Amino acid sequence: MKIGELAKATAIPVETIRYYEKIGLLPEPNRDTSGYRAYRQPHLDRLLFIKRCRNLDMAQEEIRELIRLAEQPEADCSGVDALLARHLVHVRERLEELARLEETLVRLQEACSDARTVRECGILDGLNTELETPRSDDHHNHVPGTHGPGQS
Incomplete structure (x- = not known):
């Protein structure tokens, strides 16, 4: 999906999505043959995770740490x-x-x-x-x- 579709699906502004990419909270998507960013389900899932964390008033570094911890599913919680x-x-x-x-x-x-x-x-x-x-x-x-x- 394109960034506008991702923004609509998550109710997160395009500028915020680009910002999350820039600071590394959201991985950069691959580009399609036309050069547009091609977002996939993992991007949508990550963005919704970030949104839920922000709704709990978590700071970017807290979210970054939670993402890092989530990437180790077998580790102690x-x-x-x-x-x-x-x-x-x-x-x-x-x-x-x-x-x-x-x-x-x-x-x-x-x-x-x-x-x-x-x-x-x-x-x-x-x-x-x-x-x-x-x-x-x-x-x-x-x-x-x-x-x-x-x-x-």
């Missing part, structure tokens, strides 16, 4: 379990960060419960002063490697 455990720690940390963010937004909204002018707006005043929120470097995100082995 403790590596898969360990990867998922690390990812679960990251998800729980992110949930805590989001709860703190929610608390901050609620405090800001409560600062402007009365009808006033913009000049008197408690929300804007709060945004112009330092809020008690985690600094951007206090948390991990999905930049590859930020929550790999040995990191939370």
Whole structure:
């Protein structure tokens, strides 16, 4: 199948499919006689696997590791379990960060419960002063490697 058909079958944009090829998550397909990429069932399966992993908010390096582990079907699956455990720690940390963010937004909204002018707006005043929120470097995100082995 051609890339447009693959994109339609997976609901993944063509640009994203090409990106996954470029970074090595999706193997490059062979070309047909016309020079077009000719995707096969394994490409579709891999792309759907990647999509499911991304739906679980997994980072590219986590997906890459899962693919590497999946290519060793007779190996012990403790590596898969360990990867998922690390990812679960990251998800729980992110949930805590989001709860703190929610608390901050609620405090800001409560600062402007009365009808006033913009000049008197408690929300804007709060945004112009330092809020008690985690600094951007206090948390991990999905930049590859930020929550790999040995990191939370």
